[in-house]
Amino acid sequence: MRVHCAVYALGLRRYSTYRAATVAGVFTNAVFGAINAMVLLALFAARPEINGYDATDAVTQVFVAQALLAPLAIMGPALDLSERIRTGAVGVDLLRPVPLLGWTLAQDMGRATFDLAFRSAPTFAVGALLFTLALPGDPVRWLLTLLSFALAVVVGFALRYLYSVVGFWLMDTRGVWAVMGPAGPVLAGMLLPLTLFPTGVADVLRYLPWASMVQIPAEVFLGKDSLPGGGVFGGLALQAGWAVALLSLAAWLTGRATRRVVVQGG
Template sequence: MRTYLRLFVAGFRRQSTYRLAALGGLVANATFGLLKVALLFAAVRTSGGELAGYDVATMSSYIWISQGLLGSVNLMGRTEMAERIRSGDVAVDFLRPVDVHLASVTTEVGRATFALIPRGIPSVAIGALVVGMAVPDRPSAYVVGAVSLALGIVVSATTVYLVAATGFWLVETRGVAILYMVVSGFLAGLFVPIAMFPTWLHAVATATPFPSMMMYPVDVLSGRVEGLAALGLVGLQLLWLALTLTAGQVATRAGRRRLEVQGG
C-alpha cells in the first residue's frame, strides 16, 4: 500500500507542475459554464420552472459541478499508459514489483485529484457566487457526496485504462480514444443531465459506467438525490468500480501474453 500511496502522490505532484494549463482550464470551465447557464436555464423556464426534475437551482448545481469535474474525470480517453503500450515501454513496467494495472490507475487518480484544487473547487465557487446553486440541507449529504466524488474519479481512471489496454492488440489506440471521448461525454451527462434523455437512451446510459463518473456525483453533491437514493447511486458506482477493475486485471494479464514490442 505504501508503494501505491507514493504513486498517487507522484501523480498529484506531476500534475501540479502544469499551473498555467490549470488556469486555462479554469477559464474554459467558467466560460462554457456561463454558456450552459444561458441555454439550460432557458430550457427550464420554458418548461414552466422544472425540467426532468431540475429547477433553476439544481440545474445550476449540475452545470457548475459538472464543469468543475472536467479536469478530474477523464472523458478524453488519452492516458500515458496507452503510449507506453504503443512504444513497448510497458515491457519494463512488467518487470517491476508492482501491479501494472493498479499502478497506472493510482497515478491517474493522483493526477485527477490535484485538478480539483485549481479547477474543480474554483469552478463551483464561481457558479455559486455569480449564479447561485442548490446545496444539500443535511451534513451527511456532503459525506456521501465526497464518497461519490472519489468513486467517480476512480471509476473514470479504471475505465479509461481499458481504452489504453486495447493497445495490446491494436497498438495504435487513437481511434478508440476518440470514440470513447464522443460516447463517454454524452452518456456521462456532460452536455445535459441524463434525466433529460428519452427513456430508451436513459436506459442505455445507466447500463454503462459513464454516469458513475460524473452524473451520479453531481446529483448527490447538489442534493437532488438524497438519503437511500443517494446510497443507491453510490452502490452502483461501487459495482462499476468492481467490474472495471476486474476487466482491467483480465485485460492486463491477457495483454501481457499478447504483447509484441515493435522492432524487437
C-alpha cells in the same frame, strides 16, 4: 503499499508543476459552464420543470460536471499507457515488481487529487458566484458527495485504462478515443443532464458506467430520488459496483495481454 503511495505522490507532484495550465483550465471550465448554464436557463424559462429538474438543479449539474471534467479526464488526455504500449516502452513497465494496473491507478489518482483541489473547487466556486446553485444543507450529504466524486474518478480511470489496454491488440488506441472522446460526455450527462432525455432513455443511461462519472454524482449532490435504487445510497452502490467490475475487467485483460507480449519497436 509504500510503493503505491510513492507513485501517488509523484503523480500529484508532476501535475502540480503546471500552474499556468491549471489557471487556464479553471478559466476555460468556468466560461463553458457559464455558457451551458445560460442555455439551460433559457430552456427552463420556457418549461420550468422537466422530469423532476428545475432550472437551479440543471445549472448546479452543469457546474458539478465542469468541476469533474479535469479529474475524470473524460474527454482526454489518454493515459500515458496508450503511448507506452504503442512505442514498446511498456516492456519496461512490466519489469517493475508492481502490477501495471496498480501502478497506473496510483499515478492517476495523484493527478486526479490535484485536479479536484485546484481545478474542481475553484470552478465550482465561480459557478456559485455567478448563479444560484442548489447546495446541500446537510454536512452528511457533502461527505456522501465527496465519496461519490471519488468513486466517479475510479470509474473514469477504469474506463480510460480499458481504452488504453486494448492497445495490446490494436497497437494504436486513437480510434477508440475518436469514438469514446465525444460519446463519453454525452453518455455521462456532462453536456446535458440525462434527466432531459426521454424518461425511458434516461433510465437506461443511468445504469451504464459513464453515468457513474457525472450524472450519479450530480444527483447525489442534489439528493434526487431518481437515483437507481431510489436514493443516494443506491446511486453510491451502483458507482461502487461499476468501479469493482471495471477494475476487475481491467485486471483480467491486463493478465491476458501480458502472457504473451510482442513489444512494438523492440
